[in-house]
Amino acid sequence: EVKKNGKNGYQFYTGELNEQLQEKIELEVELRQAIARKQLFLNYQPQIRAGDGQMIGVEALVRWNHPTKGTISPGVFIPIAEETGIIYEMGTWVLREACRQMKEWHRGGGPLIPVSVNLSSQQFHQTNLAMYIKEILEETGLEPQYLELEITESMMMDATVSRSILNELTESGIRISLDDFGTGYSSLSYLKLLPIHKLKIDRSFIRDITENNNDKAIVATIISMAQHLNMDVIAEGIETKEQLDILMDNDCKKIQGYYYSKPLPAQDVEEAFFAPMRASGS
Ligand code: C2E
Numbered sequence: 001e002v003k004k005n006g007k008n009g010y011q012f013y014t015g016e017l018n019e020q021l022q023e024k025i026e027l028e029v030e031l032r033q034a035i036a037r038k039q040l041f042l043n044y045q046p047q048i049r050a051g052d053g054q055m056i057g058v059e060a061l062v063r064w065n066h067p068t069k070g071t072i073s074p075g076v077f078i079p080i081a082e083e084t085g086i087i088y089e090m091g092t093w094v095l096r097e098a099c100r101q102m103k104e105w106h107r108g109g110g111p112l113i114p115v116s117v118n119l120s121s122q123q124f125h126q127t128n129l130a131m132y133i134k135e136i137l138e139e140t141g142l143e144p145q146y147l148e149l150e151i152t153e154s155m156m157m158d159a160t161v162s163r164s165i166l167n168e169l170t171e172s173g174i175r176i177s178l179d180d181f182g183t184g185y186s187s188l189s190y191l192k193l194l195p196i197h198k199l200k201i202d203r204s205f206i207r208d209i210t211e212n213n214n215d216k217a218i219v220a221t222i223i224s225m226a227q228h229l230n231m232d233v234i235a236e237g238i239e240t241k242e243q244l245d246i247l248m249d250n251d252c253k254k255i256q257g258y259y260y261s262k263p264l265p266a267q268d269v270e271e272a273f274f275a276p277m278r279a280s281g282s
């Protein structure tokens with residue numbers, strides 16, 4: 001009988017599996033309550049114009065302030081939210097909170113910059129996605145040109161991420177950005193079929209760009225393609241001056257990464273980035 005050999009690998013393995021499963025189930029239960037209990041919050045990572053260091057936008061990134069586990073990152077709980085359908089309510093909350101914060105900054109004399117919000121593919125399964133996003137803009141008073149939606153390449157290939165929804169969104173003035181560009185399995189022809197405004201070069205091409213000529217070539221090609229397609233381009237995951245210099249040499253002027261700033265609470269963005277902007281009069 002298995003229990004008599006309590007120390008064998010099999011028992012150890014199932015025990016560990018059960019523990020992981022148990023933990024996941026607990027997280028799921030707690031995640032369902034997290035929104036109502038106001039445990040979710042947004043951090044904002046500045047997007048910087050490399051030439052003069054000005055903040056030209058922010059990306060909203062959700063965090064979960066768990067009562068006992070501390071801050072949990074979206075890499076852990078977004079997949080659970082997606083598997084369980086919690087993503088619908090969470091996605092709506094993120095959109096509303098990001099738009100509210102942006103409008104508050106605009107009203108308070110902060111910089112007139114846009115916010116980028118990540119969408120999950122499931123959110124496109126909601127038939128009224130475009131309508132409720134427009135409702136959130138009306139509710140919060142944020143002008144549509146200050147909202148940018150980030151979708152991924154694989155979502156672009158997903159039939160439910162339909163051209164009609166993206167067209168409806170962009171016709172109202174909202175912008176669409178392709179996140180993690182270069183990592184998905186997408187056909188470039190989608191770039192001309194869908195209303196995409198911006199390519200976001202994935203961090204995986206930036207990481208080794210100072211030593212890896214293939215990465216350098218890919219990044220240069222993405223930048224050039226974006227320019228030829230009249231799209232905006234931004235590089236994410238810039239951590240060092242050396243990486244920044246390569247991007248600038250290749251004419252990529254928009255940068256997001258730890259080199260300039262980690263994602264910060266709204267208050268910290270104000271303190272670190274608003275005052276310098278006022279001082280420079282822009
Ligand atoms: P993402 O949309 O590609 O966001 C960028 C991620 O890279 C963020 O991780 C950010 O903190 C990290 N990052 C930015 N600059 C650097 C850098 O220089 N070095 C390194 N090592 N990392 C950098 P985060 O906040 O943990 O988010 C992870 C992913 O979770 C996001 O990737 C996005 O796919 C997803 N996510 C975050 N917030 C939301 C949300 O509100 N809704 C949805 N659906 N997904 C979200």
Ligand code: MG
Nearest residue numbers: 059118150179
């Ligand atoms: Mg993103």
Ligand code: MG
Nearest residue numbers: 118152179180
């Ligand atoms: Mg993403």
Ligand code: MG
Nearest residue numbers: 179180202236
């Ligand atoms: Mg990304």
